Amino acid sequence: MKFKISPFIKSAALVIMLSGSYSCRNMYDVEPKNQVDAKNMFQNIYDADAAVVGIYGKLLGLAKQYEVLNELRADLMEVTPNAGAELQQINTHNVLDGNSYADPKPFYAVILSCNDVMKNLKIMYDTNKLTANDYNQRWSDVAALRSWLYFQLGLHFGEVPYVTEALTNANDVKDQSKYPRLTLDALVKTLIAFLEALPYKLPYPAANSMVTQIDGYPSKLFFVNKKCLLGDLYLWNNEYRKAATVYKEVLETSTPNGPGDSYNYFNTYTLNSGTDNDAVTTSAWQGFLSRSMQDREFQTEWIWSMVFDKSFAPENPFVDLFANSGGSYLVKPSQTAIDNWNAQIQNDGTPFDLRGPNNTYKIINGQPVIVKFLYNYLNTTTGLPVNALEKNGRWFLYRTPTLHLRYAEAANRDGQTKIAWALVNAGxxxxxxxxxxxxxxxxxxxxxxxxxxxxxxxxxxxxxxxxxxxNLGIRARVGTTNLNVALQTDMTGMEDKLIDEGALELAYEGNRWQDLMRIAMRRNDPAFLADKVYNKLLKDGNPAAAAVRSRLMNKANWFLPFK
Known part of the structure; x- marks a missing residue:
């Protein structure tokens, strides 16, 4: 990914360096000082912007691993007969040494890049090459992205080294006296304290040079939302009031179109609020996945979304992962996921949920295909590639329904179960x-x-x-019936339904493993997670189902070996 406006051209070398040159052979062999002489590259605001964008360009390389770890380990995704041994190991929670999907090194490659950029941004500020505002905004952005990466590592590996320095000797990270491994709980608390202290927690303002067009796409959607991340960490840490507070701040924040548009994130769930925002038809809901990123409706639905384009590296990994035409078709929707959608009832009494068939997945050539990430590659009618050589696509990372569901979960646990019920149902x-x-x-x-x-x-x-x-609730937006009114006073039952609704609304967007593990840990009930994975494997005829359930009843086995 590179800037296509003239002030940034001179920083192309830095973008290339940050987006692709660091080796992933070993997490300990990254030597930022040997890549590009920082004193010659970090000279002005354009160099700073290029450095930040370069980090996000490098982040794109994690998309496939992120998707597999967060979805295949849970209950909504299953392997196809085309999947190799590595994906099968992930699916059955029996990971062997050398599994590339269970490798923390690619995450650390991006983290060490973040550390290097954060160090050099501070030098630029100290030498008056950046104003306080420009420094605070960019440094906080990279710092938040690094925190998101660490949270991902904690979710999947359990205990990880927390390295915040720009290393001059990368082998130092092996020294646990300098970089002790933090448990997930300790890591979450560390990240909360760090994010709370950030000097800037809002998105880049509209007049900022970071808000531009990058390869024809609006950059304002590319950056992690710091308050959403902080809310997720509060929620994980059982600080429900704090989580609800920051989530509601985002709900009532203007979307990237700006305050002049009078459009906030909660408007996604209002009647007559936009061209497609009533999304009570299959085609309207699909529009959230395929429409132009320039549209108001897209920018209200998606809080964080990145792009893959035929014009820049890396290549879209989702085509190979999901597509059965033009790709390798390695994973598919589980029967559990399909049954979840089929069990819903429309307001007219029809058993159907438009978020499932012909939106999140399609039957193509007789096979169920996850198409949520393929609408910029496939013909939406035929399900076939428009051009097999042009693998354009999106990486969907955080959506307004994610925000609503997480707010509802926090409110429910904070004693406001009726509010949670209202937001999930009809408002x-x-x-x-x-x-x-x-x-x-x-x-x-x-x-x-x-x-x-x-x-x-x-x-x-x-x-x-x-x-x-x-206000229009999540289920009303897609025309499904309300949940039982008795749930308004049933905290645990409502929490179960919130997680179920996440499966219907957010499938394959990278939330499922985190959602299952968070509830299981909160309740000290490993069966909550183990049973869902077991049922997936059982329905799909996997003979390892019982052994996997037994393994997952031990929380220690939820985490991948850190190598």
Whole structure:
């Protein structure tokens, strides 16, 4: 990925260096000082911008590993007969030495690049080559991305070295007296403290030089959202009020179109809020996956999304992973995932969930194919490649429904189960419309302190238009029936349904392993995770199902060996 506007051309060498030149042969052989002489490259704001974009270019190389670790280890994805031994090992939680998907080194290659850039940005600031604002924004961005990478490592490897220095001797990372391995719980607490102290926690402002067009795509969607990440860490750490607070701040933040557009992330779930934002048809929901990244609807639906394009490296890995025409067709939707969608009921009584068939997956040549990531490669009607040699695509990392579901999970655990029920079903106005209350000004409003204040009132006398008066829930947006009203007072039952809804809405977006492990750890109930993986394998006829369940009943076996 490279800038295509003239001020950045002179920094192309740095972009190339950061996006592809570091070796992944060994996590200990990365020597940033030997790549490009930093004193000649970090000279001005354009060099700083190129360095940050280069980090994200390097991040693209992790997409396939990220997808496999977060989805195949869980219950919604299954291997095909084309899968080799490495994917089969991941699927059955029996990973052998040398499995490339279970290798932490590629993550550390990006982390060490982050450390190097953060060091040089600080030097630029100290020598007056960057203003305080420019430094704080870029340094905080790279720091947050590094924190996201560490969180991923913790989720999959359990205990990892936490290295924050730009290494002059990369072998030092082997020294556990300098870089002790942090457990996942300790790592989460460390990352929370670090992110809380960031000097800048918002997205890049519209006037920032980082907000531009990169290879024809809006760069404002490429960067990790710091508050979403912080909320996820709070949620993992069982700090529910803090999680709900930062999630709601993002919900009520203007989308990348800017405040002049009067469009916030919660608008995704409002009636008549945009061309496709009522998404109660198969084609409308599919539009969130395929439409132009320049569109308001795309920028409201997706908080973090990156691109693969035929014009730059790396090549889109999802074609090879998912496609049965033009790719190797290595993984597919599990029968569990398909059954989840088939079990839903539409408002007209039809058993169907439009988020599943012909949206998240399609039957192509008689085979179930995960197509969520392939809509910029396939013909949406035939399911065949438009051009097998042009493997354009998107990497979907964080979506507004992810934000809603995580907020609902935090609210539910903080005693606000009714709010969670409302947001997942048909919105605030229906759940809080107390028809026994004669004073209409007291209806359709939660009357709770933040972060649980929702005003869905719509009155003409007096005139009141609450911020959430057109709020539409996750299930109502796709026309599925409400969950049982009894769940409004059932915290554990509601939590189960939130995780189930995540399977329907967010399948294959990299959330599933984290979701299952978070709930199982919170409840100290390894069977919550083990049973879901077992049922997947059992339904797909895998003879290792029982052995895998037994293995996963020991929490230590949730983590990959760190080599």
């Amino acid at each position: 605030i106005k229906g759940a809080y419309d107390n028809t026994a209350e004669p004073d209409a000004t007291k209806r359709r409003i939660t009357n709770l302190p933040e972060p649980y204040m929702f005003d869905a009132r719509k009155l003409d006398a007096p005139t009141i238009r609450g911020k959430y008066h057109r």
